Amino acid sequence: MPELAEVYFHAGKWKAWQGQSFSLLHVARNKRCCRSFDVSLGRKEFCDLPLTAGFTHGKRMLFQFGVTLFLEVHLGMTGSLRAEANWQELAHDHLVLKGGEVFLVFNDPRQFGRVALSHSQGIPTWWEELPPEPGSARFDFPHLQVLCRRRSKAVIKSFLLVQDSFPGIGNWMADEILWQARIDPRRRVGSLSSDELALLYKKVRYVSREAVKRIGSDYSDPPASWLFRHRWKDGGVCPKTGRPLVRETIGGRTTCWSPHWQL
DNA sequence: AGCTCTGTTATCTG
DNA sequence: ACAGATAACAGAGC
Numbered sequence: 001m002p003e004l005a006e007v008y009f010h011a012g013k014w015k016a017w018q019g020q021s022f023s024l025l026h027v028a029r030n031k032r033c034c035r036s037f038d039v040s041l042g043r044k045e046f047c048d049l050p051l052t053a054g055f056t057h058g059k060r061m062l063f064q065f066g067v068t069l070f071l072e073v074h075l076g077m078t079g080s081l082r083a084e085a086n087w088q089e090l091a092h093d094h095l096v097l098k099g100g101e102v103f104l105v106f107n108d109p110r111q112f113g114r115v116a117l118s119h120s121q122g123i124p125t126w127w128e129e130l131p132p133e134p135g136s137a138r139f140d141f142p143h144l145q146v147l148c149r150r151r152s153k154a155v156i157k158s159f160l161l162v163q164d165s166f167p168g169i170g171n172w173m174a175d176e177i178l179w180q181a182r183i184d185p186r187r188r189v190g191s192l193s194s195d196e197l198a199l200l201y202k203k204v205r206y207v208s209r210e211a212v213k214r215i216g217s218d219y220s221d222p223p224a225s226w227l228f229r230h231r232w233k234d235g236g237v238c239p240k241t242g243r244p245l246v247r248e249t250i251g252g253r254t255t256c257w258s259p260h261w262q263l
Numbered sequence: 264a265g266c267t268c269t270g271t272t273a274t275c276t277g
Numbered sequence: 278a279c280a281g282a283t284a285a286c287a288g289a290g291c
Contacts (some may be wrong), residue, residue, distance in 0.1 A: 003269050032286070059270080077270050078288075092288085110287050112270055154281075163271085170269045232268095253281065254268075 004058060004133075004168030004208060005215035010081040011061045012217075014104050015054035017083060022065065022099035023047050025087075027115075031094050033076065033108050036116040045069055046117070051099070055123075057130050058167025066118050076112030081105065133167050135208035144201050152190030159189050160253030166204070172228060173211065175256050177203045179227040184262045185255050231256040 024046035029039050049066035056062075061073040065156050072080070087096055087103040095106040095115050106115055118124070132138035147165045160166055160174040181203040183196060187206070192200065214220050222228045226246075230236040236245045238258035247256050 006269075055286085074270085079267070108271095109289065110268090112286070114271095158281080161270090172269050174269095251281085253270090 001145050002075060003170035003173050003211075006219070007059050007061060007075060007168065008056050008212055009215060009217070009219050010075065010079075011054050011056045013083045014051070014063060015083050017099065017102055017104065018051050018053065020099045020102060021048045021050045022097040022104065023049075025098040025103070026093070026096040028094040032111040033079070033113045034115055036114055037095070038117050041117055041119075045119075046097075049263070055127070057127070058133055058163060059170070060130075060167075062127055064125075065121070068121060070118050070120055070124060072114075072116045072118070074114045076108060076110065076114070078110040079106065079108035079113035082107065096214035118249060131164055133208070134169060134204050135212060139205070141201050143210075144204070145197070148189050148192070148197065152188065154189050155185070155251055156183060156187045156189050156192070157185035157253070157255055160204075161251070161253065168208065169204075171253050171255075172231065173207055176222075176229060177207045179257060179262060180207065182262050185257050186251050227258075229255065250251055 024042045027037055027039055027042060028034055029037070046065065046069065047067055051063040051091060052066060054061065054063045059074060063071045063073070065071065073079075075081075082105045084103055084105065085101055087098075090107060092109045093105050093107050094111070106113075116237040130145060151159055151162075151165075156178065157174055160169050160177060161171070175185070177200070181196070181200045183192070183200060211222060214222055214242065227239070230239060230245060236256070237243065238245055238261055240261050241258060241260070243260060245256050245258055247254055249255065
């Protein structure tokens with residue numbers, strides 16, 4: 001289920017074990033999601049190293065072990081992390097770290113996620129140079145204007161899913177933002193009026209931050225007033241208009257929106 | 264049985 | 278060269 005807030009939630013389960021030392025116990029080297037994982041580096045270096053820090057950026061996670069060893073994790077479509085006292089092996093457990101009385105597990109049935117191990121003197125530069133997250137202070141209105149100018153011909157729904165521009169925003173968040181901003185997902189970015197752009201900005205910020213607040217801490221559902229609660233229900237109805245929601249593929253992704261509300 | 268899915272990327276097409 | 282669209286990846290649930 002991982003978008004911005006879910007990623008934050010999963011990272012928290014591992015981060016809770018900062019200070020504990022870990023060793024590599026198991027890695028499914030033949031699985032697609034482990035193809036970037038250097039097994040020999042893991043076996044040799046990943047031995048009794050303390051979990052020093054954990055970071056998230058958009059849909060990415062980075063865990064630091066010791067001083068120079070870094071584990072990057074992406075959850076793809078179906079990935080999840082867990083921490084448990086005894087490793088009760090489940091189908092699709094692809095990476096397991098053991099430390100004292102706890103096991104850190106990466107599980108991913110569809111294997112669209114990935115894990116990778118690397119050395120770096122301190123936080124890697126590429127991590128520090130990632131573009132601003134939509135909820136961060138650096139993501140100000142002029143920043144959004146620049147992004148829009150650069151892709152004025154793009155369909156707005158697809159635009160919101162580009163991770164270089166909106167790190168962490170995924171399919172349901174994009175639909176939520178457009179619904180709250182009352183913008184038809186099929187519109188072109190360049191067609192937005194300045195009022196619409198201002199409202200879009202507001203909603204990008206609000207949905208990103210509120211999602212982390214709600215889901216990031218305990219995986220609770222977003223507010224009842226959001227589209228989120230209605231979007232996958234058969235015969236789902238727009239909470240604003242009381243009329244049926246529409247589902248259609250836009251930019252290759254199923255999109256849910258409310259005609260008469262989103263213009 | 265066939266279609267769906269909260270993601271990314273290589274490969275197309277114009 | 279470029280942007281946008283599409284197919285492929287792989288499993289589980291309906």
